[in-house]
Amino acid sequence: MARPAVILVSGGLDSATVLACARFMGFACHALSFDYGQRHRVELAAARRVCRQLGAASQRVVKLDMRATGGSALTADISVPKGRSERRMARGIPVTYVPARNTIFLSYALALAEVLGAQDLFIGVNAVDYSGYPDCRPPFIKAFTEVANRGTKAGVEGARFRIHTPLIKLSKSGIIQLGTALGVDFSLTHSCYDPKGRRACGRCDACLLRRRGFEKAGLPDPTRYA
Amino acid sequence: MARPAVILVSGGLDSATVLACARFMGFACHALSFDYGQRHRVELAAARRVCRQLGAASQRVVKLDMRATGGSALTADISVPKGRSERRMARGIPVTYVPARNTIFLSYALALAEVLGAQDLFIGVNAVDYSGYPDCRPPFIKAFTEVANRGTKAGVEGARFRIHTPLIKLSKSGIIQLGTALGVDFSLTHSCYDPKGRRACGRCDACLLRRRGFEKAGLPDPTRYA
Numbered sequence: 001m002a003r004p005a006v007i008l009v010s011g012g013l014d015s016a017t018v019l020a021c022a023r024f025m026g027f028a029c030h031a032l033s034f035d036y037g038q039r040h041r042v043e044l045a046a047a048r049r050v051c052r053q054l055g056a057a058s059q060r061v062v063k064l065d066m067r068a069t070g071g072s073a074l075t076a077d078i079s080v081p082k083g084r085s086e087r088r089m090a091r092g093i094p095v096t097y098v099p100a101r102n103t104i105f106l107s108y109a110l111a112l113a114e115v116l117g118a119q120d121l122f123i124g125v126n127a128v129d130y131s132g133y134p135d136c137r138p139p140f141i142k143a144f145t146e147v148a149n150r151g152t153k154a155g156v157e158g159a160r161f162r163i164h165t166p167l168i169k170l171s172k173s174g175i176i177q178l179g180t181a182l183g184v185d186f187s188l189t190h191s192c193y194d195p196k197g198r199r200a201c202g203r204c205d206a207c208l209l210r211r212r213g214f215e216k217a218g219l220p221d222p223t224r225y226a
Numbered sequence: 227m228a229r230p231a232v233i234l235v236s237g238g239l240d241s242a243t244v245l246a247c248a249r250f251m252g253f254a255c256h257a258l259s260f261d262y263g264q265r266h267r268v269e270l271a272a273a274r275r276v277c278r279q280l281g282a283a284s285q286r287v288v289k290l291d292m293r294a295t296g297g298s299a300l301t302a303d304i305s306v307p308k309g310r311s312e313r314r315m316a317r318g319i320p321v322t323y324v325p326a327r328n329t330i331f332l333s334y335a336l337a338l339a340e341v342l343g344a345q346d347l348f349i350g351v352n353a354v355d356y357s358g359y360p361d362c363r364p365p366f367i368k369a370f371t372e373v374a375n376r377g378t379k380a381g382v383e384g385a386r387f388r389i390h391t392p393l394i395k396l397s398k399s400g401i402i403q404l405g406t407a408l409g410v411d412f413s414l415t416h417s418c419y420d421p422k423g424r425r426a427c428g429r430c431d432a433c434l435l436r437r438r439g440f441e442k443a444g445l446p447d448p449t450r451y452a
Contacts, residue, residue: 056251061293062291063289064290064291065288065289065290066337079373097379098337099336099337099338099340099378099379100334100336100337100340100377100378101375102377103333103336103373103374104330104333104334104337107326107329107330107331107333109324110325110329111324111325111326111329112324112325134376134379134381134382135377137376140373140376140377142376143372143373143376144377146369146372147329147369147373148329148368149369150360150363150365150366150369151326151328151360151366151369152325152329152360152361153323153325153327153360155360156360
């Protein structure tokens with residue numbers, strides 16, 4: 001029987017590619033998605049489509065109460081920046097940073113992994129395009145691995161958790177090429193931070209990176225823009 | 227102005243004592259409590275009473291969806307053990323262990339700390355009485371501190387988070403003596419894992435440790451037992 005793994009699946013193109021990687025590596029993939037009051041909640045429907053397409057063994061959606069803490073353009077009433085250059089995006093940490101988001105996401109993934117007897121967690125962090133997010137970098141991943149091994153029953157009983165970050169050093173176009181090679185149907189994914197219905201705005205950081213990624217990969221962009 | 231700190235307040239006697247410690251240290255205390263589907267939800271009312279009595283600057287209750295992951299007698303349909311000896315409690319990790327619970331709790335505390343500009347987090351973990359909980363031990367706290375410093379905007383910008391664990395080496399009676407000295411009204415707190423209404427069962431691990439704690443401290447136990 002395939003070993004179980006927990007995959008964080010947002011519905012975006014990065015996490016779809018991560019799910020495809022985990023499947024390619026032979027894991028039984030248990031997907032975990034979060035409804036955290038994000039403006040772009042349509043990504044949850046995308047997560048369901050992606051899990052179905054890529055044959056996830058299960059999918060859970062955990063409802064998170066993150067508006068209680070606030071502090072981000074993705075969850076509070078702060079405007080999502082539009083039309084920024086990549087150089088501008090790379091300067092400092094964007095307002096779309098959600099305090100401790102990946103720490104919270106990985107904590108839940110860890111809880112689920114423990115319940116399922118899984119030692120492998122997958123997360124689509126990327127230290128290249130979003131250089132501004134501290135919780136997308138190797139030192140954070142390393143520190144969280146230590147938390148997993150030290151702070152769980154499984155860990156103290158000998159389990160060694162691995163947090164797989166197959167995209168961490170890839171460019172957006174590299175991710176798109178990898179996902180394409182592994183059979184991801186990117187038309188099912190959603191990236192936009194500020195969608196109009198199911199259509200992408202085409203101007204937020206996520207849209208711009210996605211659009212340029214397809215261009216650089218030399219592949220057609222299946223996104224429907226407003 | 228007093229520096230802000232985030233205090234995890236469950237409504238039990240440990241976290242009430244921690245809140246009193248943080249106040250004693252001069253922090254403006256922002257309390258964070260969780261409604262995670264625990265059987266003993268009456269502790270949330272206790273948390274409110276404790277925050278009021280000890281003059282917390284704010285209190286937030288975050289609703290957590292932990293039944294989705296399950297795996298504990300505190301959140302799933304597994305019986306809470308009763309009438310166990312302390313030796314028996316100390317053997318192995320109890321079924322009341324909730325997978326990754328303190329990791330999830332601290333993640334939220336970290337998010338709130340970042341939003342409030344706080345670098346100090348307080349948690350009432352104790353490595354003595356509940357030796358079975360891995361997420362109550364110093365190596366876990368140390369690992370999580372690294373996560374906080376590495377995985378947040380504040381951390382990469384130079385903040386140095388401190389996770390205060392004032393109870394970590396105290397016995398239950400030592401905690402009761404400390405809390406009493408710092409003005410905690412323990413009659414407002416709730417410890418029982420399996421209460422009947424607002425009355426404690428008197429037989430679960432939490433009740434037994436609490437009862438013996440008051441005995442050893444030589445102080446009257448204000449708990450109302452069923």
